[in-house]
Amino acid sequence: MSKFNVSQFRQQFAFFTHNPSWVYLDSAATMHKPHAVVEAELAFYQIANSNVHRGAHHLSQQATQLYEQARDTVAGFINAKLRHEVIFTAGTTAALNQLAFGLMHTLLKPGDRILLTALEHHANIVPWQLHCQRHGVIIDVVPLTANHQVDLEAYQQLLKLHPKLVSFSHISNVLGHIQPAAQMVAMAKAAGALTIIDGAQGVVYQQPDMQQLDCDFYVFSGHKLYGPTGIGVLYGKTAALEILTPLLGGGEMIEHVSFVNTTFNKLPFRLEAGTPNIAGAIGLAAAISWLAQFNNIDIQQHKAALLHEFYQGLSQLKAIDILSSPVHNAGIVALNIDTEHPTDVAELLNQQQIAVRAGQHCAMPLFNSLGKPGAVRCAFAAYNTLEDVNRCLLALEQAVEILTA
Numbered sequence: 001m002s003k004f005n006v007s008q009f010r011q012q013f014a015f016f017t018h019n020p021s022w023v024y025l026d027s028a029a030t031m032h033k034p035h036a037v038v039e040a041e042l043a044f045y046q047i048a049n050s051n052v053h054r055g056a057h058h059l060s061q062q063a064t065q066l067y068e069q070a071r072d073t074v075a076g077f078i079n080a081k082l083r084h085e086v087i088f089t090a091g092t093t094a095a096l097n098q099l100a101f102g103l104m105h106t107l108l109k110p111g112d113r114i115l116l117t118a119l120e121h122h123a124n125i126v127p128w129q130l131h132c133q134r135h136g137v138i139i140d141v142v143p144l145t146a147n148h149q150v151d152l153e154a155y156q157q158l159l160k161l162h163p164k165l166v167s168f169s170h171i172s173n174v175l176g177h178i179q180p181a182a183q184m185v186a187m188a189k190a191a192g193a194l195t196i197i198d199g200a201q202g203v204v205y206q207q208p209d210m211q212q213l214d215c216d217f218y219v220f221s222g223h224k225l226y227g228p229t230g231i232g233v234l235y236g237k238t239a240a241l242e243i244l245t246p247l248l249g250g251g252e253m254i255e256h257v258s259f260v261n262t263t264f265n266k267l268p269f270r271l272e273a274g275t276p277n278i279a280g281a282i283g284l285a286a287a288i289s290w291l292a293q294f295n296n297i298d299i300q301q302h303k304a305a306l307l308h309e310f311y312q313g314l315s316q317l318k319a320i321d322i323l324s325s326p327v328h329n330a331g332i333v334a335l336n337i338d339t340e341h342p343t344d345v346a347e348l349l350n351q352q353q354i355a356v357r358a359g360q361h362c363a364m365p366l367f368n369s370l371g372k373p374g375a376v377r378c379a380f381a382a383y384n385t386l387e388d389v390n391r392c393l394l395a396l397e398q399a400v401e402i403l404t405a
């Protein structure tokens, strides 16, 4: 077992004190928040609440400082070259919608192609469709291998069609499979394409290094990184951000407005219209600072040990159909019991206070390509224990007995 002390780690989450009998295996949907995050948001509202950037008074300047410090914390965490390359958004979905809208007006022309993969979340499919269909831009899709990994040979072939843009998930939210992101970016760049990484699941697995990944854009949500909901990040290299048409217009993002014309503010403000989620940004920065006290290698070893035990246990059960490979897996296992409906399985687990998600997990095209109607998703996080694994296995065993009797 790893050096990671899971019981000490769990003590930092009020959720587990209030819900001691629950096994929470739904962290891919949202993670619990440590005291440090809840307290940072509370402290902002109780002590420093003011709007940012526009007030002449001390309190507004203080709020601005906290908000801009949060940007610095995020920029440091992802190793962005420049602080203005961090744009605060409402989350991954908001960031991807900004990208689809913003690039459609500058980068993409009718007849151009963009490349997605078969395992994308709807948030990395639908925003493109909304605009591509109207602007005559073609979407190509990289298929998966028999092991449900992105097929790199097919990817190389599709890059020969010279897509202007490649957008893919760092880690599949359904299968947990980790994509070779740096390699995929390098291949896309060699083909002349801009690159977007959907880091909604990737950001918590391994602190993503923008300068090492070398992608043009990386997006993620705070709530999947122990932070608050309603806050996320659109990272972009300066040159890539400069070509984005703002999706939202309004206060803060302008330089000069008349009824004839508007000129825009500089980055990052040009892409942050309106009052931002100030407390959310401060909460996200608190999550990142709090996380820094733990060694990520220890955390990943702990999660790998849980995953190993889970797979071992599953191999002893009959009628379990596992969709996720244990190789290059960040801690998510999608499975079914025979052809039973995943919702029925999840309900039996729910009755035993085991929280999993069931269905298609916002990835209908992936399930079509897998030829499965859906799955139960068990998502392990750093605060899960061996006892959680064993309770889930036992509940699955009982579910098998009930459903296949």
Ligand SMILES: Cc1ncc(COP(=O)(O)O)c(C=O)c1O
Pocket: 028, 029, 091, 092, 093, 094, 121, 123, 124, 169, 171, 172, 173, 198, 200, 201, 221
């Ligand atoms: C891979 C992936 N992309 C995008 C999203 C959308 O994130 P949000 O709902 O926080 O905007 C999710 C959420 O589950 C996800 O897992």
